[in-house]
Amino acid sequence: MSDPPGLSVLLGFQFAKCGSWLEQRLADGLAPHGLKVRHFLVLAMLGEAATLSQQQMATYLSLDPTLMVALIDDLERQRLVERTRDPADRRRYAIRITAKGRQSLAKARTVADAVGDEVFAPLDRAERRQLADMLGRVMAAYWDGRQSGSIGTARP
Amino acid sequence: MSDPPGLSVLLGFQFAKCGSWLEQRLADGLAPHGLKVRHFLVLAMLGEAATLSQQQMATYLSLDPTLMVALIDDLERQRLVERTRDPADRRRYAIRITAKGRQSLAKARTVADAVGDEVFAPLDRAERRQLADMLGRVMAAYWDGRQSGSIGTARP
C-alpha cells in the first residue's frame, strides 16, 4: 500500500500548498467585492438551503460558533443576509439569503470559477472532473467518519 | 472551460477541507515525537539537500524568515539539525541534518505514510498516483509562475 516512498509526504505537502494558493487567489479576487472567503462560503451554503442556523453553518465550516456572530453581522450589515427567529425554536436564528445576497453570490462564483480556471489550468476538463470525483470520495469518507448528517438536501 | 456551474467552488472547498484534515491528522501523529508539521517539512527538505540556508527553506515553505529562527532553534536543541556557517558566504548558516535527525525523519515519514493511507483510503494505488501526477503538474505551474528556481537538485 505504499508506492514510491514519500508519496504521501509529497502528496500532502502539495495538497496544502495548492489549497493555500487557491484560498489566497480567491481572497484576492473577493476583496474588491468586500467579501472574505468565509463570507462567500456562507452565502454559497445559504444559496442552496433556504434557511440555516449559525450553529449548522459553524459545524459545516468547522468554525467556532462564536466566530459566526461577527460573520453574520458583516453580511447582515451589507443586507446580503437576514436574521429571523426560527419559530420552531426561538433560540435559533433562521438565516436566509436576500436577493442582494444572491447577486453578490453570483459575482463571487464568477470570481471563484476564474480562480479555479487559473489554478487548474494544467488539467483538461476530464481531469478536473476526475479530480473532483476523487476528492468527493475522499471527503465522503471524512464526513462519514464524523457520523454527521448532511445539511439540507446535500453537502454543499 | 466551465463544466457544471460551481465545480470550482466545490473543488476549492473540498481541497481546503481535505488539506486541513491531512494537516491535522499529521500534527496529531507527530506530536508524540515532539515535532510539529513544520519541523517535519524542514527535516524532509534537509534529508534531500545536504545543506540549506534558513532563507532558502523559508522561501520554499512560504514562511516569514523570522519564523525560521525559532524553528531551527527547536531542531538544533533536539540535535536533529546542525548550524554551521557557510564558508562561501559567512552571513548564512549551512543547515545540515544529523544522524539523529535522519532517524526522526524516518519515523515521521512512517507517520505521514500512515496518515496518507488513512485519508486517501477510498482511492486505489493507480488513482493515488494519478492524483499525485495531476497535483504535480498544477504545482509546477505555480512554481513557474513564481519564476523561482529549484532548491538543490529537485523540489522536495
Next chain:
DNA sequence: TATTGTTATACTCTATAACTATA
C-alpha cells in the same frame, strides 16, 4: 548598498469562559 539572521514588538486570528434567552 543589499542580504542573512536575529530580536522585540505589534497585530491578527482563534478559542475560552461567562452570560441571556429559550427549550
Next chain:
DNA sequence: TATAGTTATAGAGTATAACAATA
C-alpha cells in the same frame, strides 16, 4: 439540565521594524 447565540478576554500564531554582521 442543555442548547443557540452573544460578549469580553486571553492566547496562539504571524508579520513588522530595527539591528548586527557580512557581502
